[in-house]
Amino acid sequence: MYDIGNLYEATSIKNAIDLLCEHPKAHIIAGGSDVLVQMREGKLAGVDLVSIYKLDEMRGITITDDKSIRIGSLTSFSHITHNKIIEENLYVLGEAVDQVGGPQVRNIGTIGGNTCNGVTSADSASTLFALDAMIEITGKNGVRTIPISEFYISAGKVALEVGDVQTAIIIPHKSYDGYSGYYLKYAMRNAMDISTLGCSVNVKLSADKTIIEDARIAFGVAGPIPLRAKTAEKRVKSAPINEQTFDTFAESILEDINPRDSWRATKAFRCHIGKSIAKRALEKAIQRAGVETHV
Amino acid sequence: MFKEITCSINGKECTKVIDVRASLTDMLRNQYHLTSVKKGCEVGECGACTVLIDGEAYNSCIYLAVWAEGKSIWTLEGLMSPDGELSDIQQAFIDEAAIQCGFCTPGFVMTTVEILNQKKLYTRDELRKLLSGHLCRCTGYQNVLNAVEKVMKDRLNQ
Numbered sequence: 001m002y003d004i005g006n007l008y009e010a011t012s013i014k015n016a017i018d019l020l021c022e023h024p025k026a027h028i029i030a031g032g033s034d035v036l037v038q039m040r041e042g043k044l045a046g047v048d049l050v051s052i053y054k055l056d057e058m059r060g061i062t063i064t065d066d067k068s069i070r071i072g073s074l075t076s077f078s079h080i081t082h083n084k085i086i087e088e089n090l091y092v093l094g095e096a097v098d099q100v101g102g103p104q105v106r107n108i109g110t111i112g113g114n115t116c117n118g119v120t121s122a123d124s125a126s127t128l129f130a131l132d133a134m135i136e137i138t139g140k141n142g143v144r145t146i147p148i149s150e151f152y153i154s155a156g157k158v159a160l161e162v163g164d165v166q167t168a169i170i171i172p173h174k175s176y177d178g179y180s181g182y183y184l185k186y187a188m189r190n191a192m193d194i195s196t197l198g199c200s201v202n203v204k205l206s207a208d209k210t211i212i213e214d215a216r217i218a219f220g221v222a223g224p225i226p227l228r229a230k231t232a233e234k235r236v237k238s239a240p241i242n243e244q245t246f247d248t249f250a251e252s253i254l255e256d257i258n259p260r261d262s263w264r265a266t267k268a269f270r271c272h273i274g275k276s277i278a279k280r281a282l283e284k285a286i287q288r289a290g291v292e293t294h295v
Numbered sequence: 296m297f298k299e300i301t302c303s304i305n306g307k308e309c310t311k312v313i314d315v316r317a318s319l320t321d322m323l324r325n326q327y328h329l330t331s332v333k334k335g336c337e338v339g340e341c342g343a344c345t346v347l348i349d350g351e352a353y354n355s356c357i358y359l360a361v362w363a364e365g366k367s368i369w370t371l372e373g374l375m376s377p378d379g380e381l382s383d384i385q386q387a388f389i390d391e392a393a394i395q396c397g398f399c400t401p402g403f404v405m406t407t408v409e410i411l412n413q414k415k416l417y418t419r420d421e422l423r424k425l426l427s428g429h430l431c432r433c434t435g436y437q438n439v440l441n442a443v444e445k446v447m448k449d450r451l452n453q
């Protein structure tokens with residue numbers, strides 16, 4: 001038995017918003033793999049919950065008229081990984097969310113819940129940062145869409161006001177068209193572990209595949225919220241694909257990331273692996289774009 | 296707060312009034328006496344409580360019982376044939392000595408049902424990943440992998 005105060009089950013997105021406005025202290029529960037665990041641990045003991053889990057209108061992946069990819073916030077990790085649209089256009093996102101927890105957790109866990117927690121270690125988050133994802137929020141005054149970099153405010157805090165529900169995550173066409181990506185999670189165990197450091201890279205190469213035309217690199221656990229490595233991105237933009245570029249890139253990472261000491265790993269260790277996983281993720285992303293490198 | 300929940304359990308339509316604070320594990324064990332659904336960690340770490348919901352494996356300890364409304368749920372009890380025969384998966388676990396104390400076994404078996412329903416030939420490494428949501432304190436996992444691999448190959452005539 002869970003120590004739930006009152007449980008309100010939403011019957012539609014509109015009903016969820018009404019319930020949240022009526023009960024401003026209530027927490028939203030989506031798949032529950034974080035909320036219920038925190039309740040068990042006593043952190044959320046006795047709180048009221050508004051359950052949105054049964055709102056199927058918030059599930060599924062579609063390509064919109066402007067060729068953006070729209071992922072309903074309640075879509076589970078496993079459904080993202082095995083979705084055709086994702087496999088063909090956004091392989092790196094399917095790859096990233098396939099590293100969350102274990103198989104049963106990936107069946108219940110939702111991409112919306114993963115991002116609304118506001119934690120830096122969320123496996124989906126760094127990839128969504130590297131894709132310049134847009135977050136669709138539905139509230140009492142209608143729908144608004146903001147960049148993911150504005151959605152994350154500080155550790156554990158996201159841009160949701162009372163009565164707001166995150167309804168979808170949108171990947172704009174220009175963010176994925178012609179790009180290839182790679183996500184690398186460094187964790188102590190192969191499954192059921194939280195990342196020590198995660199790095200997601202998206203690159204676009206020149207037509208002759210000799211120059212990096214554009215690169216977007218994001219990290220998880222390198223700061224209180226996921227972050228983009230802007231200095232490193234600038235250094236590799238328009239650079240030729242060679243070992244020297246990869247090394248410059250790896251060194252530049254240290255100007256961007258600011259990990260902390262925690263019981264999981266020290267700052268020094270995170271900086272050390274930061275360089276190597278960034279370099280490896282960049283090379284792998286370039287390989288995916290069809291270029292042979294030595295990694 | 297109480298609520299009437301109707302769902303299909305092991306192929307049978309059932310309705311019971313439940314406490315809305317109950318997990319699906321609570322409902323299956325206390326209301327339906329399906330005690331193959333084990334309470335291990337109760338925080339989604341060990342997989343001992345795994346059941347199938349609409350064909351997918353879930354940790355029932357972190358699934359609210361009210362969400363079961365309208366769903367089709369299978370537990371280990373549902374695998375037994377009408378004449379009491381064990382399923383091929385259960386038999387393989389016995390044959391390969393993949394069971395010691397047995398506490399983790401119902402969960403492993405239910406995940407194996409989900410895996411083998413894909414009708415794909417997985418490598419040993421892929422199977423490892425697919426089974427990684429289960430903890431076993433006795434077997435050391437090798438025999439579990441052997442059992443799953445054996446049924447997979449048998450079913451695909453390999």
Ligand code: FES
Nearest residue numbers: 335336337342356
């Ligand atoms: S009892 Fe449910 S995962 Fe451990």
Ligand code: FES
Nearest residue numbers: 395396431432433
């Ligand atoms: S057989 Fe004892 S826990 Fe697995």
